[in-house]
Amino acid sequence: MKEILIFGILFFALMTVYNLIVSIRRKESFMPAIVGFFMTLVALLIFFEQFLYATLFFIALVIVAVVKRSETSKILEGKISQELEKIDSKEPLKLKDFLGWKGWAKIALKHGAKKAAFFYASFVAIGVILIWLLFCAIFPEDVQLGWSWWACFIVTSSTLIYYEYSKIFKKALKGKNKKQIGGAP
Numbered sequence: 001m002k003e004i005l006i007f008g009i010l011f012f013a014l015m016t017v018y019n020l021i022v023s024i025r026r027k028e029s030f031m032p033a034i035v036g037f038f039m040t041l042v043a044l045l046i047f048f049e050q051f052l053y054a055t056l057f058f059i060a061l062v063i064v065a066v067v068k069r070s071e072t073s074k075i076l077e078g079k080i081s082q083e084l085e086k087i088d089s090k091e092p093l094k095l096k097d098f099l100g101w102k103g104w105a106k107i108a109l110k111h112g113a114k115k116a117a118f119f120y121a122s123f124v125a126i127g128v129i130l131i132w133l134l135f136c137a138i139f140p141e142d143v144q145l146g147w148s149w150w151a152c153f154i155v156t157s158s159t160l161i162y163y164e165y166s167k168i169f170k171k172a173l174k175g176k177n178k179k180q181i182g183g184a185p
Contacts (some may be wrong), residue, residue, distance in 0.1 A: 004139055005046055006047070008039075008043040009044055009047060012040040012043055013036075013037040013040045019032035019036050020033040029075055031071070031104065038057055038060065038061040038064070039061070042054045042057050042058050043059070045057065049150055059147075073164065073167070073168055077168050077172050078099050080105050080169065081176065082106035083102045084105045084109060084172055084173070084175075084176045086102075087102060087105060087106055089109055093106050097121075097135040099177060106122055107119055110171070112170075112173075113167075113169035113172075114166050114170075115168075116169045117165040117168075118162055119163040119164075120165050121162040121165065124157070125154050125158045128154060128157075129154065132150060144172075
């Protein structure tokens, strides 16, 4: 269990630093860096068996995420809208497009907001499953959560991601259509 926690601490610490650098360079929200910091702190507290404090910080993280949800949605909508403005609808979809929001914007433009959200939620679910399988292979004695727990987690999180991102893609597409028609953004 300690190896997984050390991996988590290092991962979230690196993500905090990366997101902090990106936020400063692009003059964007510090929300991803704050989330990474809280997750680093939670993993550290669990590592040192301070479960009460870890729970309190995790609850604080959830509260911050809920309070800042609309701000985060607007930021993502803006990023997708920027990609929608730049892309040509006849341009083929490339694997490198998925390093940012360009690939998802292309899917939304071609297939609609709901399909783009479905593909995005599926992509995240597959990623989580692959990471879990990797942990099962590397730390078989430490990974003790069964398939039923993971199935519930993946279905629930994928549903929430689908719901949120279908709204984000829909708003971004609506903004693109207004600009094409000549209306106000």
